[in-house]
Amino acid sequence: MTAHNTAEPSESVECRDCQELHLAEAVARSERDESRATDCRVLRKRHQAAEHGEQP
Template sequence: MSAPEEPEPCRTCQEFDLDEAVARSEHDGSRETDCRVLRQRHLAADHDKRSG
């Protein structure tokens, strides 16, 4: 029996994660928070779930 295939990563989620990491490296806490909030909204709207 083969392992279940993992879903293809969401490009929008990946972009939010990358933007957040860049903001963190630049010590831009406000932008870092914005990225997290926007990703949460994206998850709720497009994935019908919230990360947690």
């Protein structure tokens, strides 16, 4: 018997906008641009609050 998870997708699965902001933050950090990395985190949190109903 194969175990299949029939529950809703886990919260670790991000939408495309979340993924793009996460990637942009990683790129900024790799370039040592902490200001831009912070901007990406803020934008991702705002997006998550607006689109996913998460608390900021």
